[in-house]
Amino acid sequence: MLKILLLGNETLKKTAEPVKDIDQDLREYTQQMLRAMKSGRGIGLAAPQVGRLERFFVCQVEDDEPRVFINPEIIRTSPDEVIYEEGCLSIPNLWANVKRPSAISIQAWNEKGRPFTLDAEGILARVIQHEFDHLNGILFVDRLSETQRKRLIEQFEKRMRM
Numbered sequence: 001m002l003k004i005l006l007l008g009n010e011t012l013k014k015t016a017e018p019v020k021d022i023d024q025d026l027r028e029y030t031q032q033m034l035r036a037m038k039s040g041r042g043i044g045l046a047a048p049q050v051g052r053l054e055r056f057f058v059c060q061v062e063d064d065e066p067r068v069f070i071n072p073e074i075i076r077t078s079p080d081e082v083i084y085e086e087g088c089l090s091i092p093n094l095w096a097n098v099k100r101p102s103a104i105s106i107q108a109w110n111e112k113g114r115p116f117t118l119d120a121e122g123i124l125a126r127v128i129q130h131e132f133d134h135l136n137g138i139l140f141v142d143r144l145s146e147t148q149r150k151r152l153i154e155q156f157e158k159r160m161r162m
């Protein structure tokens, strides 16, 4: 099982590199990521979270099929923003309200190497934006106010010591 890196690990702060080849190795890796994601009861997981600094992530929302986004670009964000509670497998069992655009359009390649464009709203738009941030070394705590971020990090560190 792939090991998920936790808050404080420097890799999580780094910008990931574009994927060069969408091959069998990458396909198998995305399957392993989906397994790690599900075993942690997550709905999204980005490659940097398992120590692979490349631009791809997986997600599966509710009864939807699993989705793979390789070399994604968010090409449109809605002007209206919504507040939604987020968590992260790299910051287990802690949640906070984060404000983000309510809808987005994303362009990416799937695990078969086919390009696609997807318009997403609701929880899917939320997961995509959260995972996309991971590719740029951004965690959801970085989108909170200074006070909120400090409080959350303190809670996380306290739990890690227990």
Ligand SMILES: [Zn+2]
Pocket: 087, 088, 089, 090, 130, 131, 134
């Ligand atoms: Zn995350």
